[in-house]
Amino acid sequence: MRITGYKSHGVAAAVALVNAVTSADGDDSADALREVLRTNGFFWHEFEPADADEFRRWGRTLRRFFDAPDLDEAMRLLNGLMLELPLHPHLAEHDPHGVHMHYAPPSSRLPDRFRATTLMHLAELVVEHGIDRTGVCDAEGCDRVYADTSRAGRRRFCSEGCANRTNVAAFRARRRS
Ligand SMILES: [Zn+2]
Numbered sequence: 001m002r003i004t005g006y007k008s009h010g011v012a013a014a015v016a017l018v019n020a021v022t023s024a025d026g027d028d029s030a031d032a033l034r035e036v037l038r039t040n041g042f043f044w045h046e047f048e049p050a051d052a053d054e055f056r057r058w059g060r061t062l063r064r065f066f067d068a069p070d071l072d073e074a075m076r077l078l079n080g081l082m083l084e085l086p087l088h089p090h091l092a093e094h095d096p097h098g099v100h101m102h103y104a105p106p107s108s109r110l111p112d113r114f115r116a117t118t119l120m121h122l123a124e125l126v127v128e129h130g131i132d133r134t135g136v137c138d139a140e141g142c143d144r145v146y147a148d149t150s151r152a153g154r155r156r157f158c159s160e161g162c163a164n165r166t167n168v169a170a171f172r173a174r175r176r177s
């Protein structure tokens with residue numbers, strides 16, 4: 001998942017972590033958390049099961065961003081976190097991202113680096129689109145979050161499955177009436 005112009009794998013990672021940790025059907029086991037890191041281009045081999053609680057806490061913290069009722073609240077949350085986290089922006093180059101920004105101090109452990117990158121990429125998304133591109137899935141009974149980095153930006157569901165289910169239900173309701 002990438003927005004043209006800058007590298008934003010932290011956005012997809014934030015969504016995956018929040019869904020793993022806070023959604024009703026999420027899996028927040030250490031293995032599942034490691035998989036979140038692996039599929040989103042983080043140094044998953046540095047993950048240790050002892051770190052899992054830090055990632056779970058961070059997932060619950062970021063949930064508040066996706067739940068934020070308005071831009072002011074979302075900005076307040078992200079600004080507060082930017083003051084709390086150790087941040088030390090610098091350039092890095094490694095696979096699979098090429099040259100990109102790191103936001104945590106160079107010697108930081110994986111959880112701090114993950115927190116810094118997800119936080120800053122969400123902040124960049126807000127700079128670009130406000131909170132129009134993020135939210136909680138519109139499908140009935142689904143509490144998963146999404147981030148829309150497509151050009152059109154009209155996404156309201158966490159997945160194709162939820163979009164289809166909702167469309168079919170709406171179609172049936174129309175036909176009944
Ligand atoms: Zn990197």
Ligand SMILES: [Zn+2]
Pocket residue numbers: 137138139142143144157158159162
């Ligand atoms: Zn959904």
